[in-house]
Amino acid sequence: MVPAMVDPRGEVPVYRQVAAMLRARIADGTWPPGAALPSEPDLAAEFAVGRDTVRDSLALLRAEGLIETRRGFRTRVREPQPLQAVPVAPGVTVSARMPTPEERRKLDIGDGVPVLVIGGEVYPADRFAGEGTSTKLR
Amino acid sequence: MVPAMVDPRGEVPVYRQVAAMLRARIADGTWPPGAALPSEPDLAAEFAVGRDTVRDSLALLRAEGLIETRRGFRTRVREPQPLQAVPVAPGVTVSARMPTPEERRKLDIGDGVPVLVIGGEVYPADRFAGEGTSTKLR
DNA sequence: GTATATTTGTACGTATGTATA
DNA sequence: TTATACATACGTACAAATATA
Numbered sequence A, B: 001m002v003p004a005m006v007d008p009r010g011e012v013p014v015y016r017q018v019a020a021m022l023r024a025r026i027a028d029g030t031w032p033p034g035a036a037l038p039s040e041p042d043l044a045a046e047f048a049v050g051r052d053t054v055r056d057s058l059a060l061l062r063a064e065g066l067i068e069t070r071r072g073f074r075t076r077v078r079e080p081q082p083l084q085a086v087p088v089a090p091g092v093t094v095s096a097r098m099p100t101p102e103e104r105r106k107l108d109i110g111d112g113v114p115v116l117v118i119g120g121e122v123y124p125a126d127r128f129a130g131e132g133t134s135t136k137l138r
Numbered sequence C: 001g002t003a004t005a006t007t008t009g010t011a012c013g014t015a016t017g018t019a020t021a
Numbered sequence D: 001t002t003a004t005a006c007a008t009a010c011g012t013a014c015a016a017a018t019a020t021a
Helices: A014-027 A040-047 A051-063 A101-106 B014-027 B040-047 B051-063 B101-106
Strands: A084-088 A093-097 A115-118 A121-124 A128-132 B084-088 B093-097 B115-118 B121-124 B128-132
Touching: A014 A040, A014 A051, A040 A051, A084 A115, A093 B115, A115 A128, A115 B093, B014 B040, B014 B051, B040 B051, B084 B115, B115 B128
Parallel strands: A084 A128, B084 B128
Antiparallel strands: A093 A115, A093 B128, A115 A121, A128 B093, B093 B115, B115 B121
């Protein structure tokens, strides 16, 4: 494990420094998809910061869709899911936004996962993708 | 103004109860797009909760793309922006995800705003939308 | 132009609750 | 049952950016 160092007097807030290092470890495969991160108290001890600061950094990664947290469980790196294609016929509009609380509940959408709106229909973006088509399907 | 009441012993966490009421006021036009919300201490006093609880609720709305917060500024309701159309030719894939910190910085993307990835190109979803086309443009 | 007040951001602490191992 | 882990909620203090007097 690379020695972790944060600079409390740096221009970048400590929780963003911590987030950057955690992000780097996810990117370089130290914690591959599905792997559990160290507990919040352990991370706080390693970086010599308060647990709340660690939680702030984890909140960043969660909002980016990089990790999943559940009460009682260890925090885990999100695993990419296969994307199901949704046809995008000529003239059809495709937009994206964050889901409403109701959509999040009904469609079981995790934190940091947007929705695709294709022709008025709402699709969780971690499970669906649009694909342009030449003929209009119906 | 509707009397604000939270139930500290309810099943729903207080900060989610507060978020729901703020969300309702945005939806019903009490605070239209561009309007400033009351300050965090004022909201804390109104709902009789700690400032930290108010901040947790504001973080939810921010992650949903409903509000914008800036240090020194009052929190404001996000204003919808005109969407520029990006052609989606047959065979082209359209996906959505949260931006990386670098993308957020380079493309000036706010919190709670996903990106559209159209044919490998990245577009902020609050300013761009895909539109299906019958002919491949180049 | 300066000083003060306001507002959100950061960082810490404590305590308790809830779900899982 | 006990321990572990994340979630909620309160508190304090100070920093940084903006607005105002």
